Amino acid sequence: xxxxxxxxxxxxxxxxxxxxxxxxxxxxxxxxxxxxxxxxxxxxxxxxxxxxxxxxxxxxxxxxxxxxxxxxxxxxxxxxxxxxxxxxxxxxxxxxxxxxxxxxxxxxxxxxxxxxxxxxxxxxxxxxxxxxxxxxxxxxxxxxxxxxxxxxxxxxxxxxxxxxxxxxxxxxxxxxxxxxxxxxxxxxxxxxxxxxxxxxxxxxxxxxxxxxxxxxxxxxxxxxxxxxxxxxxxxxxxxxxxxxxxxxxxxxxxxxxxxxxxxxxxxxxxxxxxxxxxxxxxxxxxxxxxxxxxxxxxxxxxxxxxxxxxxxxxxxxxxxxxxxxxxxxxxxxxxxxxxxxxxxxxxxxxxxxxxxxxxxxxxxxxxxxxxxxxxxxxxx
Numbered sequence: 001x002x003x004x005x006x007x008x009x010x011x012x013x014x015x016x017x018x019x020x021x022x023x024x025x026x027x028x029x030x031x032x033x034x035x036x037x038x039x040x041x042x043x044x045x046x047x048x049x050x051x052x053x054x055x056x057x058x059x060x061x062x063x064x065x066x067x068x069x070x071x072x073x074x075x076x077x078x079x080x081x082x083x084x085x086x087x088x089x090x091x092x093x094x095x096x097x098x099x100x101x102x103x104x105x106x107x108x109x110x111x112x113x114x115x116x117x118x119x120x121x122x123x124x125x126x127x128x129x130x131x132x133x134x135x136x137x138x139x140x141x142x143x144x145x146x147x148x149x150x151x152x153x154x155x156x157x158x159x160x161x162x163x164x165x166x167x168x169x170x171x172x173x174x175x176x177x178x179x180x181x182x183x184x185x186x187x188x189x190x191x192x193x194x195x196x197x198x199x200x201x202x203x204x205x206x207x208x209x210x211x212x213x214x215x216x217x218x219x220x221x222x223x224x225x226x227x228x229x230x231x232x233x234x235x236x237x238x239x240x241x242x243x244x245x246x247x248x249x250x251x252x253x254x255x256x257x258x259x260x261x262x263x264x265x266x267x268x269x270x271x272x273x274x275x276x277x278x279x280x281x282x283x284x285x286x287x288x289x290x291x292x293x294x295x296x297x298x299x300x301x302x303x304x305x306x307x308x309x310x311x312x313x314x315x316x317x318x319x320x321x322x323x324x325x326x327x328x329x330x331x332x333x334x335x336x337x338x339x340x341x342x343x344x345x346x347x348x349x350x351x352x353x354x355x356x357x358x359x360x361x362x363x364x365x366x367x368x369x370x371x372x373x374x375x376x377x378x379x380x
Contacts, residue, residue, distance in 0.1 A: 007262055008242055009232040013290045015298025017237075026241040032305045038079065038236050039300060040314050042071040042293050045095040047318035048104050049267075051325055052094075052111070056271045060330065061111040065092045069234075069266030072292030073199050075099060076239025077167070077261070080247060085165045086125040086147070088140035092199075093129075093169050100126035104321065105328035114334055116343070134177035137196070140168035141183040144192035144250075156252070165250035167195045173204025175220070176212045184256070188224040193250035195243070196221075196258045199233060201265035206278040221258035233263030234292040264290070337363070 010018050010027075049066055056064040067074065070092070078099025081087065089096060097107060102119050109118035110129060117128045130136035144166035151163055174180060175198050187194045198217055202209050209217075221228030227249075231242045239261055246257035264287040268275050275284075300306035341356040 007230045007232055008238045009235050010238040010241065011235045011295060011299060013234075013295055015295050015300075015302055017299065023238070023241040023245075026244045027237060030237065030240070035296070035300060035305055036310065038075055039293075039296050039306065040317075041075045041079070041095065041098055042236070042296065043314050044318050044321055045071050045075065045098055046293060047322050048098075048325060049094060051322040052108060053267075053271060055108070055326065055329065056111070061108065061271075062113045064111055064271045065269075066265075066267035066271070067092050067094055069264045069287065069291065070199055070201055070261075071095050072236040072296070073233035073239055073261035073263050076236040077169075077197055077243045077259075080240050080243035081165070081167065082247075083125070084162065085167065085247065086127070086140075086143060088127045088136040088143070088166070088168045089129055090133075090136060090169055090171065090174065091129045091131050092171070096169065097126055100124040102126055105325050108325070108329045109332060112329060112332060114332055134170055134174040134179035137168045137170055137174070137177075137179050137183040138186075140166050141187050141192060141194060144187065144194035144256075145190050148190070148193055160248075160252050163193065163251035165193050165195060165247045167197050167247075169197050169199065171204065172198060172200040172202070172209045172213065172217060173207065174198075175200075175217050176204075184221070184224040184226075184258070187256040188226050191253070191255040193253070194256045195246045195250055196256065197243070198258070198260045200260050200262050201233075202263075203265055203269065203275075203279065205269045205273060206275075208279075216260060218258055218260035221256075226256045226258065228258035228260065230260045230262055233261030234290050234295060236292060236296060263292075266291075 008020075008023060010020055010023060012018060046068060049068055052061065052064045053066055055061045074093055074095030075098070078087075078096040081099070087093075087096060087100065094104075094107065098104070101124050106118040109115035119126070121127045127136065127139070130139075147164045147166060151159065154163060168183070170180060180196070184196065186192070187196075200209060200217055204212065216230050218228035218230040229242055229246075231238050233239060242259055246259055249255065249257055266284065266287060297306070297311070300310075338356060338359060341352055341359070344352050
């Protein structure tokens with residue numbers, strides 16, 4: 001019904017609202033309070049991203065994955081979901097995590113190197129970050145297939161209201177991985193209640209999207225027999241509407257949908273990356289006017305939906321949040337390295353036990369060393 005080769009946009013780069021009856025039908029509850037909440041979500045997400053980047057530069061995180069420029073895609077998608085929906089992120093969905101009530105500091109445990117995760121997915125139906133490219137997509141597909149079986153006896157009314165939809169998030173680079181294509185085969189074959197959400201931020205690390213995709217990525221869905229749609233990923237309203245439509249399709253038994261959120265990564269791929277080596281300053285500059293946060297701010301200001309006091313309050317609250325994130329992250333207890341051996345097998349294993357014994361003997365060798373011998377100031 002809604003499948004189109006055109007890119008869906010409801011809020012242009014000047015913050016002007018474009019009427020579109022077909023998609024406006026999915027925005028009936030969006031009022032001034034909700035728009036202000038979207039802005040706060042996006043602002044907090046960007047401030048968190050900035051703080052985490054600073055922590056990594058100061059040696060407090062092993063790595064960080066920035067998302068600046070992709071806030072509208074993530075907040076719009078996340079706010080479109082219902083509590084019973086289950087989401088599978090990659091490693092960059094910090095904004096989506098916010099919409100699922102994952103506490104920002106907990107997200108830093110993984111990047112601080114002291115946890116394999118940081119939060120319990122069962123608390124908010126938001127899965128662990130997946131560092132292996134596209135590996136979460138088959139997981140999402142299997143989960144969606146199982147969900148369909150679990151809810152097979154739901155009436156159409158119950159399915160529409162309480163049915164579970166699943167979302168798999170990935171980037172344009174991951175869209176070329178076999179995991180994604182195999183998942184689309186299975187999702188189509190079993191009519192799984194799954195939304196494939198691709199954030200096309202134009203760069204797969206240093207490879208531009210036009211190298212791997214000669215047509216819009218959303219068109220790939222046609223080959224698997226389900227709708228694909230391209231949306232302006234810097235337009236939070238368009239993303240919200242399109243994602244609500246796709247989730248409704250999933251919940252009501254109409255099968256999978258592929259969404260391509262067309263956006264731009266305004267920062268590095270990770271803090272280990274230097275984008276100046278492969279893209280021009282002029283390209284980055286051409287996207288500044290399409291900044292999703294600035295776009296929504298213009299809309300709020302121009303329509304009298306946000307005064308100076310509101311924006312000051314958001315900024316102040318974001319700084320307080322960032323301070324809390326830093327304080328809590330720095331105070332995380334560091335687990336003993338030997339705990340790594342506890343999570344390999346369910347029961348004792350001779351080889352693991354031998355390696356643990358060797359590790360403990362090695363570690364004990366440092367205990368009698370005078371503190372003055374520690375060249376790193378005593379930290380080890």
